[in-house]
Amino acid sequence: MYRIGIDVGGTNTDAVIIDEQLRLVHGVKIPTSADIQTGIEQALHKVMVESSINPEKISHAMLGTTQCTNAIVERKKLSKVGVIRLGYPATASVKPYTAWPEDMIETLGETYDLVKGGYEYDGQPLTELDETEVKDVLQKWKGKIESLAIVGVFSSLKNDQEFQVAQWANEILGEGVPVSCSSTVGSVGLIERENATILNAALDKVMAMTSNGFERALENEGIKNAQAYLCQNDGTLMSIQYARQFPILTIACGPTNSIRGASYLAKLKDAIVLDVGGTTSDLGVLANGFPRESSLAVEVGGIRTNFRMPDIVSIGLGGGSIVRETEDGVTVGPDSVGYKITTEALVFGGNQLTATDIAVRLGKAEVGDKKLVAQVPLELAEKAYQKIKEMIEEAIDKMKISSGDVELVLVGGGAIIIPENLKGVANAHVDEHGGVANAIGASIAQISGQYEQIYIYSKLSREESLTDAKIKAAQQAQLAGAIEETIELVEVEETPLAYHPENATRLRVKVVGKMK
Template sequence: MYKIGIDVGGTNTDAVIIDEQLKLVHGVKVPTTEDIQTGIEQALHKVMKESAIDPSKISHAMLGTTQCTNAIVERKKLSKVGVLRLGYPATASVKPYTAWPEDMVETLGKNYELVQGGYEYDGQPLSAMNEAEVKQVLTRWQGEIESLAIIGVFSSLKNDQEFQVAEWSKEILGEAVPVSCSSTIGSVGLIERENATILNAALNKVMSMTSNGFERALESEGIRQAEVYLCQNDGTLMSIEYARQFPILTIACGPTNSIRGASYLARLENAIVLDVGGTTSDLGVLADGFPRESSLAVDVGGIRTNFRMPDIVSIGLGGGSIVREGAEGVTVGPDSVGYKITTEAKVFGGEQVTATDIAVRLGKAAIGDAALVADIPQEFAEKAYQKIKSMTEDAIDKMKTSSGDVDLVLVGGGAIIIPDDLKGVANAYVNEHGGVANAIGASIAQISGQYEQIYIYTKMERSDCLKDAQQKASQQAVLAGAVEETIELVEVEETPLAYHPENATRLRVKVVGKMK
């Protein structure tokens, strides 16, 4: 039996097929299309045709896609959201959508309401929830909203009020209006958690179209028996049903797929990964086989959130980056010919001088027709190459946590432009299949579950708190498609809450398991 992994990048859509021993059977790369869906279908068709594998032998299909990210950035295809915050009057001074871009607020609609409810930091009620008040709001929103976001003050400590409102929503708005509860999405911090929950609710329609389109593409290729998964942004997978419930978890899954694929190709569990695309380069850190998570609040499309995101640094350097000489000397990027590199770069008969042309001119890469770049002056090419080198070294330095040299894994179709001798790098690893590392990462990933809550250690033994959190994380992993018997604990993070009189601690647990 075989697995298919597909990853949609800004320039190319990659597809790979791997066998039961996780060995790469075949990989293809096609240009990403404007509607994205067509590119997925073309990559799937090409990899199936060229590998000549019987569609009935495909047991699993995985997709890593940028569609949710694009929807937020472009403000397109998003659902009208009703935002219900349980926390009046204590939180009335900062209303929902505070500091949001105005065009995004207009896109989602301005349906928000603050009602009584929520909890104190110690689990005591902030104010009693009023059933009649909540139901009145939900009734008013009938026909006006397509998705509902429910946010309770300190629901990360106690979330029964959120779940109760979700039940009332099903009664009044019906099953057709999906519900997002903040306690299942974000971390401690009301506004950032609220923002993440609103975005999750806004993406329901996009994810429905994406998942349905992927299933149709598989069906058209005769792949009818495969288990279908989508990639999460922590380097693991989730079932298609789970993805429809938590579409926000697909944001930034592309770089994490590359990091996991790089780990597989280089046989390393700790390194910096540099994924060079056509337009940008993404740097991430491989820590114990998984992408390092950002410890900071992250902006998504100009909106501050606190749900988990990979620690990624992106720079405007890629294989298609345009090289110029101006008043400030030689510059590389940030603009790029992108997926048009095969027609616009000089080495392929075009007119634009790109980073790829520089690498070919200096004999660092063998691609296209070297004779077409022979007219690029040697001095100009060397200055451009030095610029590429310094941009890469600066980015690597930002990701390091110590002054020592690090291992670097180079992946992505544009990796040919990166110099060999980089400061701060002990060993650089390159693999012939690095161009499709992101699709490999998608196809080999495990299923994860994560749970976070504030526990008060004076009221409950620490060991019992750890056991409870691990059990709840395991439940999330099973919901996402993991086999329960294979689940193992991979990460525990404890953060004591300062000034709390009863030793309160934010406990975050992560588990992984094998897919069904």
């Protein structure tokens, strides 16, 4: 039996097939289409035709896609969201959608209401939940919203009120209006958690179209027996049903797929991974085989959130980055010819000088027709190459947590532009299949589950709290498609809350397991 992994990038869509021993059988790379869906279908069709594998022997299919990210950035295909915040009057001074971009507010509808409810930091109720008040709000919104976000003050400590409101919402609005509860989406911090929950609710239609399109593409290729998964942004997978509930978890899954694929190809568990595409270069950190997560609040489409995100540094440097000579010197990027590199770069007969042309001119790469860059002045090429070297070295330095030299894994179709002998790098690992590392990462991933909550150790011991968090993380992994017997603990993070008088601690637990 075989697995298929597909990853959609800004420039290329890659597809690979691997066997039961996780060995690469075949990989393809095609330009990403404007509508993305067409590119997925074409990549899937091409890899199936060229590998000549019987569609009935495909047991699993995985997709890593940028569609949710694109929808937020472009403000397209998003649902009209209703927001219920449980915390009136304590939180009335800062309303939902505060500091949001105006065009995003207009797209989502700015429908919100503050009602009684929420908790103090010690678990005591702020105010009691008012059933009549909540149901009146829901009745008022019936037929006017397409998705609902429920946000309770300190619901990361106690979330029973959020779940109660969700139950009333299902009764009044119907099952056709999906509900997102903030305690299952974001972390500590009311506004950032609320923002993440609103975005998750807004992505409902996008994920429905994406998942339905993926299933149709598989059916059209005769792949009818495969379990389908979508990639999460921690380098693991989730079932399509789980992805429809938490579409926000697909944001930034591209870089994490590359990191996991790089780990597989280089056989390293700790390294910095440099994924060079056509437009940007993404740097991430492999920590014990998984992408390191960011500890900071992250902006998505101009909106500050605190849901789980990989620790990624992106710079405007790729194979298609445009090179210019100015009065102040040579610049490389951040603008790029992107997926048009095969028609616009000099080596392919175009008229734009790109980073790829520089690598070919200096004999560092062999693509296209090197005669077409012979007229590029050698001095200009060397200055541009030095600029590329400086940009990469600076980015690597930002990702390091110590002064020592690091292991670097180079992947991505644009890796041919990266100079050798980089400052701060002990060894640079390159693999012939590095160009499709992101699709490989998608195809080899496991299923994960994560749970985060504030526990008060004076009321529930550390051991009991840890056991409870493990059980709930395992339940999340099973919902996402993991086999119960294979689930194992991979990460525990404890953060004491200094202002709490009773030894409260934010506990985050992550588990992984094999897919069904």
